Amino acid sequence: MIERIGTGVRASKIVKHNGTIYLCGQVCENPADDITGQTQTTLAKVDALLEQAGSSREHLLSATIYLKTMDDFAAMNEVWNAWVPEGFAPARACVRADMARDTLLFEISVIAAEK
Numbered sequence: 754m755i756e757r758i759g760t761g762v763r764a765s766k767i768v769k770h771n772g773t774i775y776l777c778g779q780v781c782e783n784p785a786d787d788i789t790g791q792t793q794t795t796l797a798k799v800d801a802l803l804e805q806a807g808s809s810r811e812h813l814l815s816a817t818i819y820l821k822t823m824d825d826f827a828a829m830n831e832v833w834n835a836w837v838p839e840g841f842a843p844a845r846a847c848v849r850a851d852m853a854r855d856t857l858l859f860e861i862s863v864i865a866a867e868k
Contacts, residue, residue, distance in 0.1 A: 784856035788825040813843035
C-alpha cells in the first residue's frame with residue numbers, strides 16, 4: 754500500500770511505502786537567511802515531517818543535498834554534522850544546483866525507514 758500525505762498538484766510532502774518514507778525536497782521558511790540559517794530551519798522542517806510520518810533522523814537512509822554554491826559546503830556541513838546523531842549518518846550526496854528561487858541556498862530530499 755502507498756500512503757500519500759500532504760498531496761498537492763505536483764507533489765506529496767510525504768510518501769510511505771513498505772516501511773520506507775520519502776520526503777519531497779524541503780527548503781527554508783526565510784530565504785533572507787544565510788546558509789547556516791537556511792540549513793537549520795530546513796532540517797527542523799525535516800524533523801517535523803519525519804515525526805509526522807512515524808520516523809526520526811535516527812532512521813534516515815539517504816539524503817540528497819542541493820547547494821546553490823559549493824562555497825557554502827563547509828558552513829552547511831557544520832549544521833549537518835550537529836544535526837545528524839552520531840552513528841546514524843545516512844548515505845548522502847551533495848551537489849551544486851540551480852535553485853527554484855534565486856534566494857534559496859539549500860534544499861534537501863530524504864528517505865527514511867519507519868520506526
